[in-house]
Amino acid sequence: MGLIYLDRNENQYGPAPACYQVLREANLEQLSLYSRAYATGKKSDLSDRLSADLGIPESRVLLSYGSEDMLKQAVHCYLQKGETILLPHQSWWYYKSVAKEVFGTEIHYSMKERGGLFVYDLQEIIDQYDRHHPQVILIASPNNPTGNSIGMDTLHRLVEHCALSVIVLDEAYFGFGGDGNGHIKTLLDAHPRMVILRTFSKYFALAGLRIGYSIVGRELEQLVAFSARYLGYNQLSEKIALAALDDPAYYARIAQAMREDTEMYFQEFSLIEGFTPFPSEANFMLVRYPRLRKKELKAGLEGYGVVVKFLDDPGLEDCIRITIGTKEQNVRVMEAFREVATGVPHLSTVTPEISQAR
Numbered sequence: 001m002g003l004i005y006l007d008r009n010e011n012q013y014g015p016a017p018a019c020y021q022v023l024r025e026a027n028l029e030q031l032s033l034y035s036r037a038y039a040t041g042k043k044s045d046l047s048d049r050l051s052a053d054l055g056i057p058e059s060r061v062l063l064s065y066g067s068e069d070m071l072k073q074a075v076h077c078y079l080q081k082g083e084t085i086l087l088p089h090q091s092w093w094y095y096k097s098v099a100k101e102v103f104g105t106e107i108h109y110s111m112k113e114r115g116g117l118f119v120y121d122l123q124e125i126i127d128q129y130d131r132h133h134p135q136v137i138l139i140a141s142p143n144n145p146t147g148n149s150i151g152m153d154t155l156h157r158l159v160e161h162c163a164l165s166v167i168v169l170d171e172a173y174f175g176f177g178g179d180g181n182g183h184i185k186t187l188l189d190a191h192p193r194m195v196i197l198r199t200f201s202k203y204f205a206l207a208g209l210r211i212g213y214s215i216v217g218r219e220l221e222q223l224v225a226f227s228a229r230y231l232g233y234n235q236l237s238e239k240i241a242l243a244a245l246d247d248p249a250y251y252a253r254i255a256q257a258m259r260e261d262t263e264m265y266f267q268e269f270s271l272i273e274g275f276t277p278f279p280s281e282a283n284f285m286l287v288r289y290p291r292l293r294k295k296e297l298k299a300g301l302e303g304y305g306v307v308v309k310f311l312d313d314p315g316l317e318d319c320i321r322i323t324i325g326t327k328e329q330n331v332r333v334m335e336a337f338r339e340v341a342t343g344v345p346h347l348s349t350v351t352p353e354i355s356q357a358r
């Protein structure tokens with residue numbers, strides 16, 4: 001077994017088998033041709049399908065090259081130089097970079113640690129909104145790297161109060177919690193200045209395709225115009241994404257396996273002195289560890305062929321983010337952590353294959 005990369009929140013199970021089949025059966029002539037979907041009265045087969053699934057007009061379903069691309073488009077569209085963007089202090093690194101791309105002024109709200117988990121603090125967001133009147137507010141649910149989601153009640157109160165801002169709700173990790181799509185229409189009806197970001201990278205295990213989409217509220221016509229793709233989208237990617245959508249049972253199965261392993265990690269890390277795991281609704285888990293042991297832990301895990309993310313974000317310098325892998329990988333990773341952290345080998349559960357890999 002080679003190195004296990006559990007540092008970038010990729011879905012280690014891979015996509016539904018039908019996605020590979022699309023590639024095997026691909027019409028190669030299509031590579032030279034633009035899409036003619038528009039001749040049938042729709043933007044694309046994929047946005048048409050998503051529109052039907054979500055009950056939102058196709059004109060407000062926008063495809064993008066990953067959700068990173070749509071985040072960039074939304075911020076470039078609505079944030080001018082010197083204007084203010086409100087984003088989570090503990091968040092995906094790109095939020096801060098995208099604000100810098102347009103010379104925006106960043107202000108932050110903090111995810112609060114309460115009762116052993118991270119939570120959104122509605123009052124702090126409201127206070128920041130009242131003080132700074134940000135043009136754009138970023139909310140991530142679940143948030144990377146803290147793993148917590150924002151409750152629907154909190155989100156509704158937030159959008160009601162912050163009605164003048166464009167609110168970007170990043171749902172890149174949507175699905176792992178077994179959640180449905182019911183909230184989308186309700187949210188966008190209540191807040192027509194909201195854009196919801198989704199991706200095929202995480203739940204659907206298609207990060208390499210760079211395919212995402214967003215659903216936008218009625219008042220964001222400027223973003224709809226800004227993101228228009230006059231010559232269509234990547235047709236092969238669209239077909240693969242459609243194949244993924246056609247196999248919900250496969251994805252429900254692997255998400256269930258990941259939830260079981262998230263629970264396993266939580267229980268196991270709780271037993272190791274000095275380690276504190278945080279509950280997660282995504283395909284990763286944040287774990288606090290004794291910071292003075294960083295070098296030793298990093299080297300020890302590398303010796304096991306395990307690569308996880310040692311964070312250096314302010315306030316999270318004593319935390320690791322572990323992507324939830326396959327069952328087999330997770331057993332190996334937990335084994336490695338136990339041995340490196342406690343110095344006690346647990347060879348009984350290490351398979352011969354794994355022993356050789358060391």
Ligand SMILES: Cc1ncc(COP(=O)(O)O)c(C=O)c1O
Pocket residue numbers: 008009065066067068069092140143144170172198199200201207210211212
């Ligand atoms: C919170 C969050 N949003 C968006 C993305 C972007 O994912 P992609 O561009 O692959 O859709 C990531 C990637 O890790 C992420 O952590």
